[in-house]
Amino acid sequence: MFYLTMFFQYISQYAKTRLQYRADLFVEFLSDLMSQAINLVFILVVFGHTKLLGGWSRDEIIFIYGFFLVPYAVFSAFFNIWNFNERYIVKGELDRILTRPIHSLFQIILEQIELESLLGAVTGITVMVYAGSRLGLEVTWYDPFLFFIFVIGGALVYGGIFVMLACISFWADARTSIMPMMYNISNYGRYPVNIYNKLIRFVLTWILPFAFVGVYPASFFLGKTEWYWYAFLTPLIGVVFFSLSIVLWNHGIKKYRGAGN
């Protein structure tokens, strides 16, 4: 309950600070939309030169991308920890966090919240509806519930991986470029995993399970029965990876010594 009130306190503070720089907020919306559009452009241009991609049609790939945008939006809104190393470790703001009686990760997530990213979910659903209607997909009563569960699962997969990456800073306090690069890798979950070779497929499924953010859960809605098993694993993988990341975090916090003054 205390955590819930803190959550809303932070959000109202956040809204105030964001509305201070309205022009930038607007540009940020635009830049988000643009980066989503650019990925669509990539798909469209590629399908200008081919009919099928590993047996998947253009609209199916677009649908997967639309799905991917939704958990990704949730992730970017709540796990905006790109600059964890610089802001909290190198500049020592973690010391301030640790003096307060709320779980440190929770505080950092709240401080770094970026609610405007949720707009990406709207884009994603729009893209899904567009592609879905072209494919003639039917919506059943349980689809929205599964969609919700898959989205949360996917966001937790993302969150888990990036929290673990942030944890690296507890042991090595040098600036790390892993996070932005990991972002590149995360994009491969957007494409059907059957186009990759066994090793990459294995990595995308079990080590850095980005396939659970895009192609696996989306294939359920596309009626690809051969991937159903993976689709239903999505929430489980999400919970497992996120729990692991919290364990790692708690362990790392104990190691943390501060970065001098």
Added chain:
Amino acid sequence: MKLDKYIEMIRIRFLMMLAYRTNYYTGILIYSINIGAYYFLWTAIYAGKEEIQGLSVSQMTAYVAISWMARAFYFNNLDREMAMEIMEGKVAVELIRPYNYLGMKTMEGLGEGIFRLFLFSLPGLVIVYLIFPIHFTWDLSVWGLFALSILLSFFINTELNLLTGITTFFLYNNAGLIRAKRVIIDLFSGLLLPISFFPGWVQSIMKFLPFQGISYVPSMIFTKGFSHQEAWAAIGQQFIWVVILILPIQLLWYIAKKQLIIQGG
């Protein structure tokens, strides 16, 4: 203008990067995975086709590999660094120092680029070459043209970064713009896919923009997608853009200094 202090800046940045070199070992691995994923994506796209837009699948994979490795050289975060310095008011101190702030930033970027070229791109390229069936050319003249071309890529990209960085003076907080610029460059520079894959009307617009000088030109030179004449023409265009972009930078910089407000300074 005395050059030695600028060259010293390249050296300092290089050494600074060297101090944090452990990050780059993991970075090479991740870039390789990245290139690998694109390799599979493109193989699936070609799916038996001999060539698309004049590029064979092996040229395409070489294109992907070299464009990512070249990116390590020309890429830098000068826009973000400038935005931070401007927002935190540090730029005031920078401005009273006896050097040209923008020139100094460029040199820092160059130091970073040279570091990544030798400790990241070169070993990365060797690894990628061993893992994936990529054919590189051993024609030295191609390598020479490529080297010249990525140097110009660096200047075009850095100039765009400086331009974005300067806008912080007018927008105060320009994280959104910085992100937008990066996304645009990824697509329209030819990093994600060659410009020749775009529909004709997009290509004709791209001709009038500086972006393809960042990634498309050097990568096409390297994969021999360009003939020698085409390569020289493209390098000429890159050079013209390097010169043209100086104008808006100097203009905005001049205006910015006039109306400078140091936030919280």
